[in-house]
Amino acid sequence: MGLEQLMPAIASITWQDLVMIAIGLILIYLAIAKNYEPTLLLPIGFGAILVNIPFSSAITQIDPATGQAVEGVLNTFFNAGIVTEIFPLLIFVAIGAMIDFSPLFRNPSLLLFGAAAQFGIFMTMIFASLLGYDLREAASIGIIGAADGPTSIVVASRFAPNLLGPISVAAYSYMALVPIIQPPVIRLLTTKKERLIRMSTAGNYNKKISKKALIAFPITVTIVAGIIAPSSLALIGFLMFGNLIRECGVLNKLSLAAQNELASLVTLLLGITIASTMTSDRFIRVDTLIIIALGLFAFIFDTFGGVIFAKFMNLFRKEGNKINPMIGACGISAFPMSARVIHQMGQKEDPFNYLLMPAISANVGGQIGSVVAGGIILTLVPLLA
């Protein structure tokens, strides 16, 4: 009996499998040692190891005796949770239950940064298209710029399931790298004088918001979004449903369950299930490197869009009422990381400049903006593809 019979995995392992196992180890290292999105990167990293050991029963294999496919548990999870979009949509319920929209009510104009900072999505789409990707693939790659994992997964699983692995890894990795990506881009686009601007609307942040308004907001947003773009309703509707559970005041246990148990369980399953797409034959390709590079491009152009839009708004604002252009960069969905980064940048320039509250408002706007952008892409691509 030879090695092939005794230890088929060792005999069959390829250098590509070894590279993928190394990538899995790197992701686990980043999650544990650097604390980069550990809830996602650790399950993805472990899953990458799990699916790249030859003949792994975690993924579908052909039984040599019968010649029939034996479905692996990760493929079962994938078909049940990702193909059907159940996992990302449940994550939206959890995120909705975590979001407090009251900062937006205190300064609603900052909501517009949630639109401007989606610029990277569309720029990246164009760039991916120029590189030869078809419309569906380009849209899926562009959505990395939503800086919103579940939205990226929903769009990619619908339009380019073959690219889901690298797109998810890029989206979550760059979200973790926001403190490294955004500051140099912001410094490049702003002057020191602009970075020193203090937001004079600080008084608004003590304003109390009616409970009724906070309850009515998710309901009306769902109805309005549904009327304008019904295809976006799964994304926006689940987010707003989670928020309604939070704000209604009579489902506190459900709200806490959505924020904690539901979020934890689905995140765990989501991460390891995404890894089922990270087999060496799918992942070790030039495409993966291109997608990861385009993801970085998307985050840079998101920041660019937000900052430039803030500078544009300042053209129409009086002296003393200007917006610190760094706030524009918070229009991405990476919450609350982006707001924290901008606040720290502001404090570095001027220790008495407190940008946290406006930054949080813009960042909450970004959470809505990313979902809206995802919904728009889900509506437009099938119409034009």
Add this chain to the structure above:
Amino acid sequence: MTQAIEKTLEIAGIGIIGVFIFMAIFYLLILALDTFLPYKEEVGAQENSVDVETEDETQN
């Protein structure tokens, strides 16, 4: 310019404008909600919390 790039440009153009339109609508919605449902001292918060417990227990 290929047809795929033309379509991508079209989606990008409509997309970014669409996001702004959506957000502008939500902005107006917030202004409207804030106007029609202004904050008032909300009484009976403790009574509500008793209701919360009752209803949640029922669901379990």
